[in-house]
Amino acid sequence: MSPLVSSAQQFNMTRAHKDEQRWSHWMALAQKGDESSYAELLEELGDVIAAYLQARFGSIDIIEDCVQESLIAIHSARHTYDTSRLFRPWFFAIVRNRTIDLLRSQRSYRLILEKNASDQIKTTGSAIEDDVNKSMVFAALAPAYRDVLLLTKVAGYTTSETAKTLGISENVVRVRIHRGIKATRKILQTETLET
Amino acid sequence: MTTPKRIDLINTLSKDLQPVSPRNSIFLPALQWFIVSWIYVIALSLYLGPLRTGAIESLISSPQFAFESLVGLFSGALFCLVAFQEAIPGRRHQWVVWLAFLSALLWIGCYLAGLSFPAIEPSWTGKRAHCVLEAYLYSGPPLLIGYRLIYRCYPLDSLRAGMFLGISAGMLPALFMQISCMYDPRHILTHHIAPISIIVISGALLGIIFKKQKRILDFDDTMRTRS
Numbered sequence: 001m002s003p004l005v006s007s008a009q010q011f012n013m014t015r016a017h018k019d020e021q022r023w024s025h026w027m028a029l030a031q032k033g034d035e036s037s038y039a040e041l042l043e044e045l046g047d048v049i050a051a052y053l054q055a056r057f058g059s060i061d062i063i064e065d066c067v068q069e070s071l072i073a074i075h076s077a078r079h080t081y082d083t084s085r086l087f088r089p090w091f092f093a094i095v096r097n098r099t100i101d102l103l104r105s106q107r108s109y110r111l112i113l114e115k116n117a118s119d120q121i122k123t124t125g126s127a128i129e130d131d132v133n134k135s136m137v138f139a140a141l142a143p144a145y146r147d148v149l150l151l152t153k154v155a156g157y158t159t160s161e162t163a164k165t166l167g168i169s170e171n172v173v174r175v176r177i178h179r180g181i182k183a184t185r186k187i188l189q190t191e192t193l194e195t
Numbered sequence: 196m197t198t199p200k201r202i203d204l205i206n207t208l209s210k211d212l213q214p215v216s217p218r219n220s221i222f223l224p225a226l227q228w229f230i231v232s233w234i235y236v237i238a239l240s241l242y243l244g245p246l247r248t249g250a251i252e253s254l255i256s257s258p259q260f261a262f263e264s265l266v267g268l269f270s271g272a273l274f275c276l277v278a279f280q281e282a283i284p285g286r287r288h289q290w291v292v293w294l295a296f297l298s299a300l301l302w303i304g305c306y307l308a309g310l311s312f313p314a315i316e317p318s319w320t321g322k323r324a325h326c327v328l329e330a331y332l333y334s335g336p337p338l339l340i341g342y343r344l345i346y347r348c349y350p351l352d353s354l355r356a357g358m359f360l361g362i363s364a365g366m367l368p369a370l371f372m373q374i375s376c377m378y379d380p381r382h383i384l385t386h387h388i389a390p391i392s393i394i395v396i397s398g399a400l401l402g403i404i405f406k407k408q409k410r411i412l413d414f415d416d417t418m419r420t421r422s
Contacts, residue, residue: 033214042205046197068204075208077349080283082219093285097351 019048020087028083042071049095056188058135060154062102070098096188103153104181140187145180148173218348221286225279228344229272229363232337236367239333240375247321250374259314263305264373270298271366274359278341281356282348292359299362303388309380317379326376330390333368338394342401346409353406354399361398365391 023041030038049067057063073094081090138146147166151157152173159177163170218224253260273295280286305314323329341360350356369387376387 030212031215031217033212035209035212038212039205039209042208043197043202046201046205064198064201068201071201071204071208073349077284079215079217080219080349082217082283085219089285090283091285093287093351097284 016088023087023091024083027078027081027087030078031081031083042074045074045091046071052092052095053099056135056137058138062153066095066099066102069102070095073098096185099188100181100185103149103184137184137187141180141183145176145183148176149180149184152177219283221276221279221283224344225275228279228337228341229275232341232364232367235337236333236371240329240368240371243329244323244375245321246375247377250321250378253315253378254374257314259305259309259312260378263302263309263314264370266298266302266305267366267370267373270295270302271363271370273298274363274366275341278356278359278363279345281350281352281359282345284349284351295359295362299366303384306380306384306388309383313378313380315378317377317381319377319379321375322377323372323375326372327386327390330365330368330372330387331393333371334364334394335397337367338364338398338401342398342405346405350402350405353402353409355402357398357400357402357405358395359398361395361401362391364398365394 023045026037026041030041046067049070050063053063053066074091077094081087138150141149148162151162151165152159157165159170159173163173166173168176254264255261273291277292277295280288280291338360341364342357345356345360346353369383369391372387373383376382
């Protein structure tokens with residue numbers, strides 16, 4: 001291992017340790033009702049969630065929704081954090097869960113459509129497509145699942161449109177969505193909690 | 196980059212922040228639930244009928260009988276722990292889940308082996324007329340109360356939590372029937388252990404209902420904070 005890589009790893013570990021301590025401390029204060037610490041914590045966590053999802057899914061439209069849903073879930077679950085334990089496992093368990101829930105729900109599709117309609121954005125833009133294709137999660141998925149998830153969850157196709165595009169039945173599309181999300185959950189669960 | 200919408204959300208969430216009393220312990224509520232449920236099962240069971248004659252003595256005289264009872268108790272306790280683990284985000288230990296399932300398989304295996312090599316002589320002594328119905332009666336309230344306790348925390352996977360609690364709640368009467376109903380491995384498998392599946396389904400349904408309710412509450416929160 002080169003000294004440069006080694007020192008970079010050392011730096012990341014130190015940073016992660018510092019983050020851990022700071023977040024845990026802020027959450028302990030938030031549990032006592034400290035508004036400013038809580039606002040700072042949520043702001044920092046929001047950026048961390050966005051970076052985490054960006055690295056794993058690319059620039060998909062639902063990232064901001066995932067961030068906000070995760071922040072709301074953290075708010076609802078803040079009484080379950082144990083200050084004597086590590087913050088990251090608790091935090092990332094919530095983020096993963098909200099992300100998978102949002103991916104699974106039909107609401108994500110509707111949100112994409114609504115967002116696209118208001119922003120006049122075409123999600124089929126090649127830059128976004130490349131970015132998404134190269135993202136960690138989509139790259140790790142089997143092609144059959146990746147295609148179906150990209151079409152339904154990123155490009156905003158309906159089940160029947162996806163079925164027609166891929167030349168498969170709607171039932172197969174539904175099964176692949178289900179299995180693809182299950183595989184996504186597994187990928188997110190097995191990785192380390194570094195962002 | 197923090198978007199204006201996110202800043203609004205953070206301001207709303209942190210405004211008038213109420214102190215919360217942390218509910219992050221697993222062992223204590225799990226232990227409390229397990230003990231209180233056992234007291235309930237024993238009290239109601241004794242109220243509805245006596246113990247089988249010679250059942251307590253069998254625990255001492257037959258090591259196989261004591262072993263299958265202890266394995267069941269251990270497995271039930273593990274499933275209780277696993278269910279309460281689900282209540283706190285990030286607290287799930289997959290090895291405990293595997294251990295719980297392995298112990299449950301060993302427990303069922305004891306009775307399957309007992310079909311050929313019973314721990315004690317099978318007999319109709321102590322047969323309870325409605326042991327299946329009693330099993331539902333004994334496990335229903337602990338299931339409801341247990342799920343309520345779990346729901347007060349933040350179960351990320353309500354379905355799993357409900358199913359695990361269902362297994363644990365279903366095992367309580369199945370185990371107590373070991374000494375309060377007739378002993379015959381075939382009867383135990385069909386009348387005491389098989390009803391656990393219905394309790395597990397009930398637990399899963401409970402999980403789905405609570406999850407829907409939680410989703411509505413979360414959605415209301417989202418709408419309120421975004422408006």
